Amino acid sequence: DSGVTQTPKHLITATGQRVTLRCSPRSGDLSVYWYQQSLDQGLQFLIQYYNGEERAKGNILERFSAQQFPDLHSELNLSSLELGDSALYFCASSVDGTSLNEQYFGPGTRLTVT
Amino acid sequence: ILNVEQSPQSLHVQEGDSTNFTCSFPSSNFYALHWYRWETAKSPEALFVMTLNGDEKKKGRISATLNTKEGYSYLYIKGSQPEDSATYLCAFIEDSGYSTLTFGKGTMLLVSP
Numbered sequence: 001d002s003g004v005t006q007t008p009k010h011l012i013t014a015t016g017q018r019v020t021l022r023c024s025p026r027s028g029d030l031s032v033y034w035y036q037q038s039l040d041q042g043l044q045f046l047i048q049y050y051n052g053e054e055r056a057k058g059n060i061l062e063r064f065s066a067q068q069f070p071d072l073h074s075e076l077n078l079s080s081l082e083l084g085d086s087a088l089y090f091c092a093s094s095v096d097g098t099s100l101n102e103q104y105f106g107p108g109t110r111l112t113v114t
Numbered sequence: 115i116l117n118v119e120q121s122p123q124s125l126h127v128q129e130g131d132s133t134n135f136t137c138s139f140p141s142s143n144f145y146a147l148h149w150y151r152w153e154t155a156k157s158p159e160a161l162f163v164m165t166l167n168g169d170e171k172k173k174g175r176i177s178a179t180l181n182t183k184e185g186y187s188y189l190y191i192k193g194s195q196p197e198d199s200a201t202y203l204c205a206f207i208e209d210s211g212y213s214t215l216t217f218g219k220g221t222m223l224l225v226s227p
Contacts, residue, residue: 002157002159033215041219042203042217042218042219042220043158043203043205043215043217044217045214045215045216045217048213048214055213056213056214058214090157090158092158097213098213099145099146099148099163099207099213099214099215100146100163100165101163102148102160102163103148103160103215104160105150105157105158105159106157107156107157108157
C-alpha cells in the first residue's frame with residue numbers, strides 16, 4: 001500500500017458526460033501528479049500540482065482540468081467525454097516538486113466511456 | 115517530444131536466470147531517471163531514482179546503472195524469481211526546469227518456475 005488513495009476504483013459513463021476523479025496523497029507529500037494509461041500507450045503525464053499550485057502541464061486536453069485543495073487532495077475533472085478517454089488514470093504523490101524523489105502511485109481509477 | 119525507449123518489449127526467463135534490460139533516453143539535458151516495477155493489477159512501485167553519470171543503485175537482487183553521456187540505463191535482476199514477474203518502467207526527466215516524467219513503454223518480464 002503506497003499510502004495514496006484514489007476514488008472511485010471503477011467508473012462507467014456515457015459519451016458527453018462529465019466525471020471527477022479524486023486523489024489523496026501520502027501524508028506529508030506536497031506534490032500530486034496525474035497520469036493516463038491508455039491501451040498500447042505508456043503512462044502519459046497529464047498535470048502536476050505542488051502545494052496547491054499548478055507546477056507543470058503535459059498532454060492534458062482542454063476538456064480536462066484539475067485542482068489541488070488546501071488539504072492537498074486533488075481532483076481531475078474530465079468533461080465532454082469521448083470513447084477515447086477510456087483509460088486507467090493514476091495519481092501519484094511525492095514529497096516535493098522536484099523529480100529527485102520517487103513518486104508513490106495510487107491504485108488508479110479505471111474509466112470506461114460507452 | 116522526448117523519446118524514451120525500453121528493450122526488449124518482453125522477456126521470458128526461467129527461475130534462477132539472471133537478466134537485464136535497457137532504457138535509452140536523450141543524452142542531452144539529463145536531470146534524472148526513475149525505474150518503477152509494475153505488477154499486474156497493482157500500481158507502479160518505485161525502484162530507483164538515478165541522477166549522476168556512473169550511478170549504480172542496488173535493492174536486493176535488483177541493480178541499475180546509468181550512463182548519461184551515451185543516454186542509457188541498465189536494470190539487472192540476479193537469480194530471477196517468479197515474484198519478479200512484472201513490467202519494469204523507466205522514466206526520464208529532462209533538465210527543463212520542470213520535474214515531469216516521460217515514461218518508456220516498459221519491459222514485461224515473466225519468470226517461470
